[in-house]
Amino acid sequence: MEVGISTACFYPEFLTEKTIPIIAEIGIKNVEVFLESYSEYDEDYCKAMRDDLDRYGIEVNSVHAIGTQFEPQLFSATERQRNDASKMLIKVLKAAKILKAKIYVFHGPAVKKDTTPNIDFDKIAKYVDYIADTSGEYGIKFSWENVYWCWFSYPEFATSIKQSVKSRNVYFTLDIKQAMKSKEDPFEYLKSMGDKLINVHLCDYDDWGNLYLPGRGTFDFAKLNRELKKLDYTGSIIMEIYRNNYKDIDDLKEGIEYLKSIFER
Numbered sequence: 001m002e003v004g005i006s007t008a009c010f011y012p013e014f015l016t017e018k019t020i021p022i023i024a025e026i027g028i029k030n031v032e033v034f035l036e037s038y039s040e041y042d043e044d045y046c047k048a049m050r051d052d053l054d055r056y057g058i059e060v061n062s063v064h065a066i067g068t069q070f071e072p073q074l075f076s077a078t079e080r081q082r083n084d085a086s087k088m089l090i091k092v093l094k095a096a097k098i099l100k101a102k103i104y105v106f107h108g109p110a111v112k113k114d115t116t117p118n119i120d121f122d123k124i125a126k127y128v129d130y131i132a133d134t135s136g137e138y139g140i141k142f143s144w145e146n147v148y149w150c151w152f153s154y155p156e157f158a159t160s161i162k163q164s165v166k167s168r169n170v171y172f173t174l175d176i177k178q179a180m181k182s183k184e185d186p187f188e189y190l191k192s193m194g195d196k197l198i199n200v201h202l203c204d205y206d207d208w209g210n211l212y213l214p215g216r217g218t219f220d221f222a223k224l225n226r227e228l229k230k231l232d233y234t235g236s237i238i239m240e241i242y243r244n245n246y247k248d249i250d251d252l253k254e255g256i257e258y259l260k261s262i263f264e265r
């Protein structure tokens with residue numbers, strides 16, 4: 001396992017491309033690029049960022065987009081909406097390919113607060129297959145992330161998706177803070193994802209839901225390390241925190257070193 005960081009950790013203080021030299025200064029060689037707006041899906045923008053990444057010897061594990069801009073519409077009732085959303089999806093996948101990313105992290109449709117979504121998995125399977133297979137055409141693995149305000153807000157969702165889809169390119173991203181916000185056990189998500197887990201987002205939190213840098217809260221990272229090893233997981237461990245969860249770059253370095261001490265042993 002290799003510890004990396006998300007460019008989202010610097011939002012909104014730094015634009016996405018401006019985070020690359022900072023990440024290099026911290027000594028990280030593995031990133032998740034969070035594309036923050038439409039203009040960042042442009043090919044020229046991504047080529048310029050790829051040049052910077054190459055200059056610093058940084059590899060892109062995964063790409064994340066602002067999912068609310070188009071991901072829910074990939075499941076819309078009308079073909080026109082789905083086709084327009086598909087055009088945006090393909091722009092993101094082209095961006096991911098330029099950045100040499102391995103994974104596209106997906107949120108999907110949102111749900112009403114504190115409700116369990118009523119999903120017809122047989123109905124949505126064809127749309128999931130399309131998204132996953134289209135991702136595969138660009139050499140990208142499609143990875144659905146658990147998010148407390150989206151369809152994937154409870155562990156059994158992953159099991160139902162695996163049982164419904166035909167595509168072999170459907171994978172999952174585990175986000176422990178999102179599990180906590182869903183009031184679910186992160187390890188139950190891990191069980192449901194199983195060997196389809198290909199990406200992990202980590203921060204730390206306490207019993208009251210406050211978020212912290214790894215090592216400053218109460219989450220059991222050692223247990224997570226053991227459970228990941230049981231799955232023979234060899235993917236990335238991406239630190240993803242919010243800008244108000246740390247003071248400065250030295251703080252960030254401390255969080256990264258803590259994760260390395262557990263997951264890179």
